[in-house]
Amino acid sequence: MAEEKAHLEQQLWNIANTLRGKMDADDFRDYILGFIFYKYLSTKMELYGDEILEPDGITFAEVEGHAQEAELIAALRDAALDKLGYFLLPSELFSELAKRGNSGGKNQFILGDLAKVLTHIEQSTMGSESEDDFGNLFADLDLTSHKLGKSENDKNELIVKVLSHLDEIDFDIENTESDVLGDAYEYLIGKFASGAGKKAGEFYTPQQVSNVLAQLVTVGKDQLKSVYDPTCGSGSLLLRVAKQVKAVSGFYGQEMNPTTYNLCRMNMIMHDVHYKHFDIKNEDTLERPQHIDQRFEAIVANPPFSAKWSASPLFMSDDRFSPYGKLAPSSKADFAFVQHMVHQLDDKGTMAIVLPHGVLFRGAAEGHIRKYLIEDRNYLDAVIGLPANIFYGTSIPTCILVLKKERVNKDNILFIDASQHFEKVKTQNYLREEDINKIIDTYKNYTRHPEPAEGSKNGCHPEPVEGSLANIDKYSHVAPLSEIAENDYNLNIPRYVDTFEEEEPVDLASVAKELKAIDADMATTDATIADYCKQLGITSPF
Incomplete structure (x- = not known):
């Protein structure tokens, strides 16, 4: 479990570094954490959709284009809003946009679609019990920001690259016995905090x-x-x-x-x-x-x-x-x-x-x-x-x-x-x-x-x-x-807590003896130097 967690943390941090250099720490933190969150929501939606559609013999991915599409989507939306708090269509899943961005062996333009999906996640909760919990969640993911690139194509290329790398990672959400992804998310927040200086205290302990x-x-x-x-x-x-x-x-x-x-x-x-x-x-x-x-x-x-x-x-x-x-x-x-x-x-x-x-x-x-x-x-x-x-x-x-x-x-x-x-x-x-x-x-x-006293009432x-x-x-x-x-x-x-460490007592007699010995050594050294100076015919400093 520890190795799995460490591996996921390193993978996510490597992807985060794709954005490093393009923008400051606060900005690339918001983008990478937002995209990880979008993938998490998508995975949860797909798993839940497959679960409730299993008796019907179809998967969530097969809903759009099905003969009973409207009826199935309406039922899925109601169930998902109660269980998950939000709703996504199969075509709005993270994996679908990642594939669309890489289709045909070259980057396809997906920024517009991505912006619509993120907005739809928030709008899907309107009028429901979860509206306050999902409202404006993606407000900090500005896909039109110049920080992502000078041109629209530059921005799109960077986002496609990040989504593609994230799409390759298995979040293992089905494993209810572990919280590896949650811990990895915390790890990233901590990593961003460590480089955020004074701002770190605003969001992380x-x-x-x-x-x-x-x-x-x-x-x-x-x-x-x-x-x-x-x-x-x-x-x-x-x-x-x-x-x-x-x-x-x-x-x-x-x-x-x-x-x-x-x-x-x-x-x-x-x-x-x-x-x-x-x-x-x-x-x-x-x-x-x-x-x-x-x-x-x-x-x-x-x-x-x-x-x-x-x-x-x-x-x-x-x-x-x-x-x-x-x-x-x-x-x-x-x-x-x-x-x-x-x-x-x-x-x-x-x-x-x-x-x-x-x-x-x-x-x-x-x-x-x-x-x-x-x-x-x-x-x-x-x-x-x-x-x-x-x-x-x-x-x-x-x-x-x-x-x-x-x-x-x-x-x-x-x-x-x-x-x-x-x-x-x-x-x-x-x-x-x-x-x-x-x-x-x-x-x-x-x-x-x-412990209770023996015989206490x-x-x-x-x-x-x-x-x-x-x-x-x-x-x-x-x-x-x-x-x-x-x-x-x-x-x-x-x-109240005395942490004073008492120093060992000084033996003054011993110190005095050492000082006398040093003085004697210095006198001997001075005499030797004076003799050398006499032999060399120069003035002695002593």
């Missing part, structure tokens, strides 16, 4: 960080009613949570960037998440939240670090912010995202958010909000320091805040300093599997319940243990709330 967040919010659970990401980017973080449990009933997210929003919906569908099971919105989460009346069992986020927001005084009457008495500053929205997520968190849920270290110690309004979360609400469960330079486009050190409304350890907070546990890969630092496991194991030891648990197994020298510390208060609610990790 490194997989090792996603893995940590996903495991933190699923501790003790094997299924989730819902998972939510208020700054969902490409959706990779939502999908990573799903890998940690047997089932997720609903995926919810909001993304401000229209291109990234489209990428997220494609990513969901490519991972075989049914359109009825995800709800992704294209809006500014802080200014215009779209799921405000819902509460979620798991919430994860990697919001833009210290982003600007309006901090309008009108928000003081917003239920997300009003209990705190203060708003996050307009120059740094970090705590505004925390407040938003806390508001949407279910009473039994867990949230984990990646933020810059400044949220741990900055004062003024942020200090007030931090104190309220700890002293008045007692929601903060853990603070985890991550290595610097693990995110694309920024080298700043970051941390993870874990919050719960109903905590096991109500009298303390776990601090983990994982900042020195990583591997350097080229220019990036990288959390290895053992680094991730250490973080998660420490958190699990902190949160686990003790109805098997009730006694009071939770203090989390002594989570206290690891120079790595983690379970801090009582009284200790947090003594530090004036400053959460800077070095205040």
